Amino acid sequence: MGFLEDFQASFESLPALLQRNYGLMRDLDKSLQGVQRQNEQRCEQEIGDIRRGIESGNITPDTSLIRFSDEALDEQKHCIRIADEKVALATQAYDMVDAHIQQLDQYMRKLEELRQERELATGAGVGTSNADASTRSGRVAESSRGGRKKSRLAVEPPSVDLELPVDPNEPTYCFCNQVSYGEMVACDNPDCKIEWFHFGCVGLKEQPKGKWYCSNCVGMQKRRKGK
Numbered sequence: 001m002g003f004l005e006d007f008q009a010s011f012e013s014l015p016a017l018l019q020r021n022y023g024l025m026r027d028l029d030k031s032l033q034g035v036q037r038q039n040e041q042r043c044e045q046e047i048g049d050i051r052r053g054i055e056s057g058n059i060t061p062d063t064s065l066i067r068f069s070d071e072a073l074d075e076q077k078h079c080i081r082i083a084d085e086k087v088a089l090a091t092q093a094y095d096m097v098d099a100h101i102q103q104l105d106q107y108m109r110k111l112e113e114l115r116q117e118r119e120l121a122t123g124a125g126v127g128t129s130n131a132d133a134s135t136r137s138g139r140v141a142e143s144s145r146g147g148r149k150k151s152r153l154a155v156e157p158p159s160v161d162l163e164l165p166v167d168p169n170e171p172t173y174c175f176c177n178q179v180s181y182g183e184m185v186a187c188d189n190p191d192c193k194i195e196w197f198h199f200g201c202v203g204l205k206e207q208p209k210g211k212w213y214c215s216n217c218v219g220m221q222k223r224r225k226g227k
Helices: 003-012 014-056 070-134 215-226
Strands: 184-186 196-198
Touching: 003 014, 003 070, 014 070
Parallel strands: none
Antiparallel strands: 184 196
């Protein structure tokens, strides 16, 4: 069984466990409300008896001697025990949810690692063949008109950090010195040392119309004109 199946199996039991805890908490709450009402009535009755006893002189008005009955005190202690049980069930429910969240985080990290490994493997195979095939032949597809075609590579851009390990045999491009991915544009200067650039690295969102030159070649042309 894979790790996804393991997580799904453990996750499926969570709703039933939470429902059980919530049901017990609801029953305890009803019980607590009943004991509280009973204790309030008992305490009100005992307070009334004490007040009448003091007024009639049968009870000495000494606060150190006046106290509730053992039955009333036991009911109050019982309320505290019920409340403690509710807190324990709530804590248990929280811990169960938190444990599944942590487990989900672990599986998400595992999925991300697998996805990155798959992208690296795909990029190493497809990216190299696409880049090699289109480096010159793709760019001069319109050589009959004296221009160069700006083509798009089919490899999807990775959604992870670009600081990825690169196969030493795989060509790199652009100012970022990374492998080919996503949409790329070719500099129309035939002597450009870099040749190909990622859209994001040169601030492009779509293929430029007409000729396009990288900032290095634009600066070189300006310096030549200034001489």
